[in-house]
Amino acid sequence: MSKQDKFDTTGGAYRGDEALESLFRHADVRPRPPADLEHEVRGTLHGEWRAMTARIRRRRIAAWGLAASVVLAVALVLLPQRSAELPAQVLASVARIDGELLLRGIDDPRNATVQFTGKSLFAGQVLITDDHSRAGLTWHNGESIRLDQRTELALYSDGMLELRNGTVYVDSQGAVGKGFVIRTPAGDVRHIGTQYLADVNKGTLTVSVREGRVKVVDEVAAQGQQLTLDQRGQVGRNEIESYGPLWSWTELVAPxxxxxxxxxxxxxxxxxxxxxxxxxxxxxxxxxxxxxxxxxxxxxxxxxxxxxxxxxxxxxxxxxxxxxxxxxxxxxx
Structure with a gap:
């Protein structure tokens, strides 16, 4: 019988309905099977049904177990890393900003910078001043650090900074505890109860001492002295005043x-x-x-x-x- 034979588009009914109705009127009631046979069939079907549902449950449990194991594996990967992360160490606070102070991460491969808008500075940050900005910081132990224009200073830890370019001024009066070392391309700068300038320009370091003493590698500069050291180890010395144009910018960002x-x-x-x-x-x-x-x-x-x-x-x-x-x-x- 074709599809056209089955359905009457004019009446919306099957033509075979009357024949089926006549067939059912003349059909006898189907006898029930023997009770023991019916019981056996029902038992068999029930057993098959239970086996089938058990297989479905096992598949669901297996799927849940796999999902749980994935979550656990992710947790085991992430948790050690999270527990290994320590709170960021506050190294300094910003006392004054003249212009804009920019920040970026020490290990940021993009070298992306953002404008500083907060108060605290942390280990792992690089501070940058441009042609029109300066900044004054208060180190965690009370020392004053000031950045001149076009300066880049990296904060590694409470005992280590890196002057990559530009000029910083340090005043250690009132400091409590151990001071810090400033790393430069020409060598490390250590100070003893002092005020001084450290300037890095094209890899050459110039240290000017207003008060106290500063040690650069194996060289020591005292009050009124200026020490120059390049990456080849060449050393130069000059006498300087403790006031005047060399120092005047530091007053703009004094605390x-x-x-x-x-x-x-x-x-x-x-x-x-x-x-x-x-x-x-x-x-x-x-x-x-x-x-x-x-x-x-x-x-x-x-x-x-x-x-x-x-x-x-x-x-x-x-x-x-x-x-x-x-x-x-x-x-x-």
Whole structure:
């Protein structure tokens, strides 16, 4: 019988329906099989059904087991790595930024940089200043580190930095505990209670010492000395001043100072240290006046400019003559 014979498109019914109905009317009821045979067939079918469902369950369990083993294997791969990861070590905080400070990872193959917007700096970061930016940091032990323009400084650990290019200034006053070493292409720089500049330009290292002593490889530079060392080991020495253009940029990113409760004497000494100068007083009475004058406020200006403005609010005045800040009592009008 063809498909066309089965279905009547006009009536929507099978033509063979009447024949089937007649056949069923004349059919006898099928006799039931013997009870023992029916029981045997049912038992056989039930056994087959149980065997089939058991195989399905085993396949599901096997699949679940495989999935669980995959998850476990992934966990075993990931967990040792995760447990081996240590919290990032905070090495410094940013005290001041003049312009933009850029960051990238030490081992980042892309050399991708991002703008720094936080407060803390961590091991594994590289700090970068461009042609228009500088930055001042406070190391975890209290030392001041300042980056000049076009500088790249890598933070490896609490005891190791790497100056790849540019200039940094270090002031170790008030530091607690062990200091750090600055690695450069020409050798490592170690300092002892000092203020100094380290500059790397095309692989040549120049260290300028304002105070204290600095050791570079086997060479030592003392206060007022400048040491130059290239990658071939050639050494040069010069005498330098502790103030002036060489150092002036460091004042732009000097740490902020809170004056509340500070005496004028302590403030003048702070400004002198930041500018590399000595302090002198006109007489003992002027020094006593400075020691008894209590200041208030917060200074966010360059030290030389702050000194000028703050002393105007007191009975003291000053002039700067070369490497000396000369303080006197303001004449009464």
């Amino acid at each position: 902020q100072i809170t004056l509340d409760g500070m005496t004028a004497l302590a403030f003048v000494e702070w400004a002198a240290r930041q500018t590399g100068r000595e302090v002198s007083f006109a007489d003992d009475q002027t020094r006593e006046l400075a020691a008894g004058t209590i200041l208030r406020g917060t200074v966010q200006l360059e030290p030389a400019r702050a000194l000028e403005l703050i002393l105007q609010t007191s009975d003291l005045e000053h002039v700067i003559v070369n490497g000396e800040i000369q303080v006197s009592t303001r004449p009464r009008s």
